[in-house]
Amino acid sequence: MTSVHPHDPNRSWQDAWNSAQDTIARIRVDVLSSSSPTPRVARVGKVDAELLDAELVQLLKEPLTKAFNLVDSTFKAKFDPELTLFIHLVLYKLSVWDHGASYGAKLQGLKYATPRRTACILTASGLPRSTLALHSFLTIFVPYFHNRVRAHALSNAWPDAPSSDRRRRAWELLARLESLHGLIALVNFIVFLGNGRYRTVADRIFGLRLISARRHFQREVSYEFMNRQMVWHAFTEFLLFLLPLINTRALRRQISSLTSRTTLASLLPAPLRALAGASPSSDAQSGKRTRGKYYTLRADQCAICADNASTNLNFSDPANALTSLSAVSPYTTAGTHTSDPEDPDYVPQFPIHSAYITSCGHTYCYYCLTERMMRAADERSGVGPKGMLWECLRCTEPVAAADRLEAEAEGPEYESGVDDDSDMDDAEDRSSFTSSLDNFTDTSGSVGSIGYSEYSGMNEDSD
Structure with a gap:
């Protein structure tokens, strides 16, 4: 017959486990019922993504504009909005439509996400096709039509038309719409600074949020580009300080004078020059x-x-x-x-x-x-x-x-002054x-x- 010691550690651990079962069960229920936490994305990353997209458009448009100007010098004045529209469409198709994030968002480790919807045709990025189509129309085509209408109005002097003219009323309506859009964008940006959800008005309308593309994402800032820029800036500042101190005309004159006096015979040693029959006097006379x-x-x-x-x-x-x-x-x-110098006139x-x-x-x-x-x-x-x-x-x-x-x-x-005969x-x-x-x-x-x-x-x- 075995006896159990009253201070047996195995017995005490078993009693503690049995008494904690009710508490563990309640914790499991609470965890399963609660939603999983989402990683917080910094607002500066979303704003930087928008700025990077704008810079990319300018970088692509500049060489294309220079190339087309070689064919037609008036291309920029005529078709600049169409060229910008084409670049925006190509970038949107290759980035947001296919991968669910713009190139600026990819550099910041972000991607678009929408609320779950059923019975929607999805694109290759997993986003609803209808949502992306309306989003592209609102962010690309509407600004293009606005630029074209405004340019047409200014070229036809709509602001200078009489107040009773339809063109003047259309211009005033366009100005009110611009003011209203600016006010809405300002309010949206203030709200974005508060909760950090929707960066633009179009994103808020269609529920497109920028979330982290990876589960564990750490924002890393590389200072390599900044260091290069600082070095280049210091070098250019040094050149701007040094170049005005150099007399370029005198330097150019000395170089040209040196090259004009330097001949093939003058570069030869004296013995070889004597054998070749080139004397210093003849060299000087030929160089003079x-x-x-x-x-x-x-x-x-x-x-x-x-x-x-x-x-x-x-x-x-x-x-x-x-x-x-x-x-x-x-x-x-x-x-x-x-004219003829012999001519008296x-x-x-x-x-x-x-x-x-x-x-x-x-x-x-x-x-x-x-x-x-x-x-x-x-x-x-x-x-x-x-x-x-x-x-x-x-x-x-x-x-x-x-x-x-x-x-x-x-x-x-x-001979001795002026001797006049008459x-x-x-x-x-x-x-x-x-x-x-x-x-x-x-x-x-x-x-x-x-x-x-x-x-x-x-x-x-x-x-």
């Missing part, structure tokens, strides 16, 4: 330029004026905007004069005013020459030491200085001398220290 851009221009015309005219566009007359480009041809061998196309002669022996206008020399010195875009000297447009020599041109008339009648001869000689200096007006002051007193086109023979 003796003719400038306007070396064929007549001596009584300013090459700087011609250069300015060749680069200035006539924007006042669109039909003749490019005529000034063809007015001067600096590379022609015939010069840039349109001949007027130079680019006359020299306040003539100044450079150290290389060419004549320019005082203001033109001063402006070019000061610009070359300030920007260091010229030639010579540190690019401080301006390069002559006729001979490509560096201009070190310039001085006022002094014209001298030589001849038997002008009043008539004096008048004729004076008028002849004055006409020869008409385009070389003298001014006080100079832009250099070197003066020259002879000019090839200023000597005039008198009878």
